[in-house]
Each structure stands twice: as structure tokens, then as C-alpha cells.
Amino acid sequence: MSGAPRVLLVGAGAVGQVFGKYLQAAGCELSFLVKEKYAEEARRGYPLYELGLFSRRPRPVLFSGFGVRVSAREVAAERWDQVWLCVSSTALRDGNWVGELARATGDATWVMLQPALDDRDWLLQWVPEERLVSGMIPFLSFHAPLKPGDPLEGPGTAFWMPPMSRGLFSGPPERLQGVLRPLRAGGYPASRSEDVARAAAIPTAVLTVFINELESAGWSFDRFRERAHLERLQGAAREAVQIAARHTRTSASAVLPLLRPAFFKVLLAVASRVAPIDLETYLRVHFTKVGAQTRLMMRTYIDLGRTQEQPVQALQASVHGA
Ligand SMILES: NC(=O)c1ccc[n+]([C@@H]2O[C@H](COP(=O)([O-])OP(=O)(O)OC[C@H]3O[C@@H](n4cnc5c(N)ncnc54)[C@H](OP(=O)(O)O)[C@@H]3O)[C@@H](O)[C@H]2O)c1
Structure with missing residues (x-):
């Protein structure tokens, strides 16, 4: 791998946007793979609110400057170092897009964040163990406002990283380093674990x-x-x-x-x-x-x-x- 890592985040929802923000801060070349219905919104960028114990009414920061892709065919035309799965366990199993994407992304490292007990075994059908990094999500993120009258200025994605959080990842050493390094450089509290599962x-x-x-x-x-x-x-x-x-x-x-x-x-x-x-x-x-x-x-x-x-x-x- 030479130059900035080229990262494809699948799903630009509450979790994808937060990881995207940290990876972009580290200089990664970022793109989202989104459903067609979300492409226009993604191209406009996302207002992000970072909540803290002492900042319950933060100002939004526009998260933009990333690519937007809508199909495995578009993805196949480029080279990718990492593919991050920022969708639910059920979305993984919805259709055959994971297999198509695996074929479209060559030798990329895949990062899975899904919580179901058998997700990793399920993914191993398409992505070999030597390229699969597992992570768990320590933050809360959501599409704001949560309810009418919330203090945030306008619609956007809000997230809270609890104090002393550790975002654990495990996987084959070299692939794992390729994930931990940019996350840490971008200010994310990434930690190595023997086995996230x-x-x-x-x-x-x-x-x-x-x-x-x-x-x-x-x-x-x-x-x-x-x-x-x-x-x-x-x-x-x-x-x-x-x-x-x-x-x-x-x-x-x-x-x-x-x-x-x-x-x-x-x-x-x-x-x-x-x-x-x-x-x-x-x-x-x-x-x-x-x-x-x-x-x-x-x-x-x-x-x-x-x-x-x-x-x-x-x-x-x-x-x-x-
Ligand atoms: N948000 C949190 O605080 C949090 C914390 C811990 C763990 N998690 C876990 O993280 C995962 C994602 O949660 P989230 O809050 O980010 O959900 P989300 O806001 O719904 O984001 C997921 C996005 O991915 C899209 N998507 C689904 N399948 C796709 C595909 N094949 N290609 C491209 N995009 C696709 C979804 O589209 P649709 O809207 O059409 O479904 C949605 O826009 C879940 O497993 C959740 O349990 C979330």
C-alpha cells in the first residue's frame, strides 16, 4: 500500500459517518457506498454534532469531501485498501451484495462491526480470515433531533464517545495495523484486542x-x-x-x-x-x-x-x- 489508504465505507448512516469523520481526519481517501436513494444527501455532506459531558449543545461541523458510490460496478472500477461494513447484521444478509462487493474489491482488508454472534462466520463465506478485521463500536450515534424540541441546531448526525472508551479491533497483525494506524491518527480511541468476538x-x-x-x-x-x-x-x-x-x-x-x-x-x-x-x-x-x-x-x-x-x-x- 502506498500513499493515503483508500477506504470504502458501506452505509453512510449514524455509524458510517462517525468512522468516516475519524478516517478522513487521518488523511484517508474516503468514499461511501450508499443506496441510490441516499446519494444526493451524501453528496451534500452531513452536519455532525459531537456531544460531550460538557457540550450538550455543540455546533454542527459539515462532514464532506468524500466520494459517493452507488453500485458494486462503480466500486470495481477503482482500487481499495479497506472496506468497512457500517450496516446492521440484517442488512448484511439482505440479498447477495456482500459477495458481489467482495469480488469487486480485490485484496482489500474488510472491517466488520456487526454484533450478531454468527456474523463473522457468515462473512467468512466471502472474505478470507487473512483479510478480515473485526471491531466493536463504543460510541452512541443517531440521526438528530431525537425528538421535537431537542437542543441541537438542526438535523444532522450526533454522536457521543463516552470518556475512556476503547474501540477494540482484532485481526491478522498487518491488516489490523493498517486499520489502527489511521484511526489513532484521526483521534479515534482504537485499541488492539486479542479477539473482539x-x-x-x-x-x-x-x-x-x-x-x-x-x-x-x-x-x-x-x-x-x-x-x-x-x-x-x-x-x-x-x-x-x-x-x-x-x-x-x-x-x-x-x-x-x-x-x-x-x-x-x-x-x-x-x-x-x-x-x-x-x-x-x-x-x-x-x-x-x-x-x-x-x-x-x-x-x-x-x-x-x-x-x-x-x-x-x-x-x-x-x-x-x-
Ligand atoms: N448508532 C449507534 O449508536 C450504534 C452503536 C453501536 C452499534 N451500532 C450498530 O451499527 C450498525 C449500523 O447502525 P447505524 O446506527 O449506523 O444504522 P443506520 O443509521 O441505519 O445506518 C446504516 C445505513 O446503511 C444503509 N445500508 C443498508 N444496507 C446497505 C447496503 N447494502 N449498501 C449500502 N448501504 C446500506 C442503510 O440504509 P436503510 O436506511 O435503507 O436501511 C442505512 O442508511 C448496526 O448493527 C447497529 O446495531 C450502532
Whole structure:
């Protein structure tokens, strides 16, 4: 690789824009692959709001100066060093575009950020392990305003990087360096992990069943704190965590004793206090947007649990429409 890395970000939504901002700050030559319906908006650029504990009303900065591509055919006409998948786990499986894109991008490093337990195995059908870097997302980002009367100046994408966040990535050493170097140069808190899939498996399992139960509570924190919801969550969390641990060959023993109603209540109280946004609204809006992904992830825990011959009754009872 010579000169600035040429990076293609697939999906210019809340996550793609944030990674794009950091990669551009490091001097990467950036393009987005977007659906045709979003191309015009992308060409105008995106107002970005960076939220902080002491900047709840930041001014927008226009994020622009990147290329916009709308098809694998356009992509195939150029050389790419990296392809970043900034779409949901469900979007990955929607049609056969991943295979087409893999054929169109030669020897590029692929960066996956998806949360479902079997996403990596699924992607390995098209992208060899020697070129696949995995990452997890430590920030919150959303299309602002979240609700009428929000303090931001106008529409745009807002994001919050919690203090002391670490954006973990793992993969083959040389490919991984090619990802970590520009991210760090652009000011992103990128860290190397032995294995992101293992590091993320248990926190992701807890978050997924939590979101699933919050949805059952109508996205209301008050209703979520009722005993019936907390107890159902406790059962589902214990099952999901054990399935995720078995799948990634990690141990759940340190986490299992924590998974009690009081723990979920404290977690919610702390998160609501620290986040510089209305967390209840963010969770409703964001996880309604990616609702199909939550259902896919719940089904994945149940299917893997059955294969592992582990209990899945609580998970089944908490799935919507079960
Ligand atoms: N935002 C956060 O705070 C956050 C935090 C942690 C993890 N994540 C995870 O990050 C992933 C992306 O989330 P997001 O918030 O960025 O979602 P988003 O705002 O919906 O962005 C994804 C974008 O990609 C587009 N897209 C889907 N398939 C595509 C394809 N084949 N080619 C090009 N574009 C495509 C989507 O189009 P449509 O609008 O037509 O679907 C959408 O514009 C999800 O897995 C989410 O769970 C997000």
C-alpha cells in the first residue's frame, strides 16, 4: 500500500459517518457506498454534532469531501485498501451484495462491526480470515433531533464517545495495523484486542436481552423496572450469556452472579446519569430502527443454544410474538 489508504465505507448512516469523520481526519481517501436513494444527501455532506459531558449543545461541523458510490460496478472500477461494513447484521444478509462487493474489491482488508454472534462466520463465506478485521463500536450515534424540541441546531448526525472508551479491533497483525494506524491518527480511541468476538460476546448478549425486554416494556424505563420484566430479563440474560460464552470459548462464571434485577436497575441509573442525551428516547429510536437485528440476534442465541443443548426456555419466553 502506498500513499493515503483508500477506504470504502458501506452505509453512510449514524455509524458510517462517525468512522468516516475519524478516517478522513487521518488523511484517508474516503468514499461511501450508499443506496441510490441516499446519494444526493451524501453528496451534500452531513452536519455532525459531537456531544460531550460538557457540550450538550455543540455546533454542527459539515462532514464532506468524500466520494459517493452507488453500485458494486462503480466500486470495481477503482482500487481499495479497506472496506468497512457500517450496516446492521440484517442488512448484511439482505440479498447477495456482500459477495458481489467482495469480488469487486480485490485484496482489500474488510472491517466488520456487526454484533450478531454468527456474523463473522457468515462473512467468512466471502472474505478470507487473512483479510478480515473485526471491531466493536463504543460510541452512541443517531440521526438528530431525537425528538421535537431537542437542543441541537438542526438535523444532522450526533454522536457521543463516552470518556475512556476503547474501540477494540482484532485481526491478522498487518491488516489490523493498517486499520489502527489511521484511526489513532484521526483521534479515534482504537485499541488492539486479542479477539473482539470473544471480548464482545458477553456484553453484547446482556445488551441484546436487555433491549428485547425494554421493548416489551414499551421502551419505558419505569415499566422496565417492574419486577416481572426484571425477572424475565434475568432468566434470558443468564441463558444468552452462557450460550455466547460457549460459542466463543470464554467463561461466563464471573458475570453470572451479577445478572440480578438490582444489577440491571443500577446499570440503567448510571447510564442515564452519565449520557449527555435522553437515553430512554435514544434507546427507543435506535433500537426501533435496528429492531429486525435484535430479533435476528435473539433467534441466533436460541438456535445456538439448542445446538449446544443448553437451556433456552427463558429466551424463548421473552422473544416478541413467542
Ligand atoms: N448508532 C449507534 O449508536 C450504534 C452503536 C453501536 C452499534 N451500532 C450498530 O451499527 C450498525 C449500523 O447502525 P447505524 O446506527 O449506523 O444504522 P443506520 O443509521 O441505519 O445506518 C446504516 C445505513 O446503511 C444503509 N445500508 C443498508 N444496507 C446497505 C447496503 N447494502 N449498501 C449500502 N448501504 C446500506 C442503510 O440504509 P436503510 O436506511 O435503507 O436501511 C442505512 O442508511 C448496526 O448493527 C447497529 O446495531 C450502532
